[in-house]
Amino acid sequence: MSTSSPTLGFGAGERAAANLQARSQVIANIENIYRNVELYHSANIHPTSYVFLGIDCQPLELDEDGKHLETPASDPSSPIFFEPQGAAWVPDVCETDPKVTADLREITDGWENAKNDPLVRSLHSQVWFVFLGLERMFFQFRREFDQGHGESPPNLRDCQNGSTIVPSVIADRFYPSIWGSMLCSPAAAFVPKELLYPEGRPPHTLILTLIEQEPSETLTRAEVMILAATMITRLEGEDCLEYNTIPVMAITIFGQMKARVIEAHCTAQVLVIKKTDLLDFSTNKVANKNMDILLGFMCADLVENAREPTVPTETLKELTKSRQSEDGEGRNLADDDPEDENEPSSRPRG
Secondary structure, three states: OOOOOOOOOOOHHHHHHHHHHHHHHHHHHHHHHHHHHHOOOOOEOOHHHHHHHOEEEEEOOEOOOOOEOOOOOOOOOOOOOEEOOOHHHOOOEOOOOHHHHHHHHHHHOOHHHHOOOHHHOOHHHHHHHHHHHHHHHHHOOOEOOOOOOOOOOOOHHHHOOEEEOOOOOOOHHHHHHHOOOOOEEEEEEEEEOHHHOOOOOOOOEEEEEEEOOOOOOOOEHHHHHHHHHHHHHHHHOHHHOOOOOOOEEEEEEEOOOEEEEEEEEEOOOOEEEEEOOOEEOOOHHHHHHHHHHHHHHHOOEEOOOOOOOOOOHHHHHHHHHHHHHHHHHHHHHHHOOHHHOOOOOOOOOO
């Protein structure tokens, strides 16, 4: 038995209509948030402006291993769409020859040296130093997984759910505002691999965002615009026609060797953004632990069904009222005396 709306007696067609209307409401809400944030007067959004802009900003709390802290399962307002693997899950690199070891040490032993490197003094170079380190750790090195993977051990990219697509998760119409400045840009984007989901890929999306400015504990205008543009593009695209919710994970890399993780989704009422504290990459020990935390997020399990979120109550009421009105009109027409069928009627038609 369906648990969607048993008291309303919705059929499949009506439920589809309700979901379509809810989806349109979500798109309209994100469009409105995008426009308001685009016009915001500062690069960093003050927390007192979150509500006005339609943002529900929450802390994304992690344990020591970089996994989610336990949250009450009974809280429907805070769904979890991504389950990070944690730093301890990340396998060691297969150091098969001196060249691999040298390449690895260049990253793992190089964080502290970067502080004294004249080539890594600008915010631009600091952002790219962290990003390229993350990219190499994700793509380049083969890993010592316990399970057999044939003759060639996989890298983390092979074990991730997503495939790289840049920049097609953001529609062309957003390019002038998002790529108009070289100070911020999406550097890479991932959507689920089609081969892993033969019955239809989920809408979960991962974006790596580079922001060449001082790190901010508050949300930045660039982060919210990129999140909103991604959600709008995916909702309007052919791949996500069955969905009303686009869960997005974003890894933001700032200047001063800082980064954070964001998990976001949008409803017809608000854009929910959960963000971690800033992760530091200025010392070897801390940077390598935080690198594994980011890699654990990039290989996160995709959870929670985003296909059919709760349809807003007002939408259901409107559709039910419309259906009852049409049914009542049909019964009245059937009861009309045939002799009066040519007489004018004051009953509204249509």
